[in-house]
Amino acid sequence: MEPRLFFETGKTGWEDLGGGVSRQIMGYDDRIMLVKVRFEKGAEGAAHKHPHVQNSYVAEGVFEVKIGEQTERLQSGDSFLVPPDAVHGVRCIEAGVLIDVFSPVRQDFIK
């Protein structure tokens, strides 16, 4: 399969995940996936884990990010790393956007 190379946010659908969270799938092949996740103020990404490694960028807003037993408040321009199988969650302090990149691809995100 030839992967798609360019993704325009204005031409990409949003998936409403409920609870003030929505996402756009913004690129993937079998080894990587980039997902844009928008949070309303107060929305949460409940604690969960997955075998994929995750590197995330705070594109907008302020988030409280918990990874394992460590919690930090991050803002636009900051980033975090979630090791494979580490329990992690976020709470949105000021409305914003996370760019979550996974390796390998999150097959569970693809319809």
Place this chain on the structure above:
Amino acid sequence: MEPRLFFETGKTGWEDLGGGVSRQIMGYDDRIMLVKVRFEKGAEGAAHKHPHVQNSYVAEGVFEVKIGEQTERLQSGDSFLVPPDAVHGVRCIEAGVLIDVFSPVRQDFIK
């Protein structure tokens, strides 16, 4: 090695790559790496290739992105995927920032 989990942009050093391009290493383990790259208007990321897959997010500005024989103009909020060994380069149309995520880690970026 326990990887570092949280990265604050204000506490992370910038590496001047010359030609109006600078970067911050904003997280990695062996399987993934997130790098923030700042471009002045008119700066270029010369055409190059690497065996890593790359998923990039346009955090700020406007870029002309060439991957293989395809070229598109992308702006803040858009993204692109560079398959392994695909020749790619960017030209900065309006000063901005790319978030480049690689898998596996770019060992050549680590001092």
